[in-house]
Amino acid sequence: MAAISGIFSGKASKTFKPKKNIPEGTHQYDLMKHAAQTLGSGNLRLAVMLPEGEDLNEWVAVNTVDFFNQINMLYGTITEFCTAENCPVMSAGPRYEYHWADGTVIKKPIKCSAPRYTDYLMSWVQDQLDDETLFPSKIGVPFPKSFLNSCKTILKRLFRVYAHIYHQHFREVVSLGEEAHLNTSFKHFIFFVQEFTLIDKRELQPLAELIEKLTSKDR
Ligand code: ZN
Numbered sequence: 001m002a003a004i005s006g007i008f009s010g011k012a013s014k015t016f017k018p019k020k021n022i023p024e025g026t027h028q029y030d031l032m033k034h035a036a037q038t039l040g041s042g043n044l045r046l047a048v049m050l051p052e053g054e055d056l057n058e059w060v061a062v063n064t065v066d067f068f069n070q071i072n073m074l075y076g077t078i079t080e081f082c083t084a085e086n087c088p089v090m091s092a093g094p095r096y097e098y099h100w101a102d103g104t105v106i107k108k109p110i111k112c113s114a115p116r117y118t119d120y121l122m123s124w125v126q127d128q129l130d131d132e133t134l135f136p137s138k139i140g141v142p143f144p145k146s147f148l149n150s151c152k153t154i155l156k157r158l159f160r161v162y163a164h165i166y167h168q169h170f171r172e173v174v175s176l177g178e179e180a181h182l183n184t185s186f187k188h189f190i191f192f193v194q195e196f197t198l199i200d201k202r203e204l205q206p207l208a209e210l211i212e213k214l215t216s217k218d219r
Contacts, residue, residue, distance in 0.1 A: 057143040071122075114168070163206040
């Protein structure tokens with residue numbers, strides 16, 4: 001079970017927000033299973049490709065849910081270190097600082113601590129994933145026209161959690177023995193967003209060097 005719902009089953013069991021489940025018996029569940037199996041083959045470039053005959057929206061939906069769950073778990077392992085004292089701002093190294101705005105409820109970006117920012121961010125993503133008009137889980141219910149654009153925003157924001165973990169908490173990740181888990185998850189994420197051009201290069205700048213390193217070895 002764990003191998004299907006969390007594609008990479010690390011040691012971590014604590015999640016930051018509740019895990020988002022894809023209901024068993026649905027086509028999305030089968031796609032999720034397919035993704036887990038192809039990932040097991042070790043060829044990430046191949047694993048992220050749209051499976052033959054499948055719908056792009058559905059494929060992006062399933063993977064977006066999975067990335068949310070992975071990041072949820074990864075961040076969950078370091079919450080004791082990511083405190084308002086240690087991380088008074090949501091940063092990704094000295095050159096990047098994020099202020100939270102969701103564009104609807106909070107329009108004017110607010111400067112807040114990293115744990116608060118991440119809480120806003122993950123709650124916001126959770127709301128998007130739970131919105132049946134945006135992420136329909138029932139068979140035959142079409143995805144909205146704006147679906148891919150919405151996913152782009154979700155993935156762009158989720159990237160910031162990786163960026164914060166890598167820049168501010170990598171030592172702790174290593175001490176927890178979660179380094180390989182983090183790298184595999186991030187590499188999968190990057191290969192996926194590159195395959196479908198889902199995040200603007202500019203947004204990926206805070207981890208540009210790492211991305212270069214992770215993606216240059218195998219194409
Ligand atoms: Zn932090």
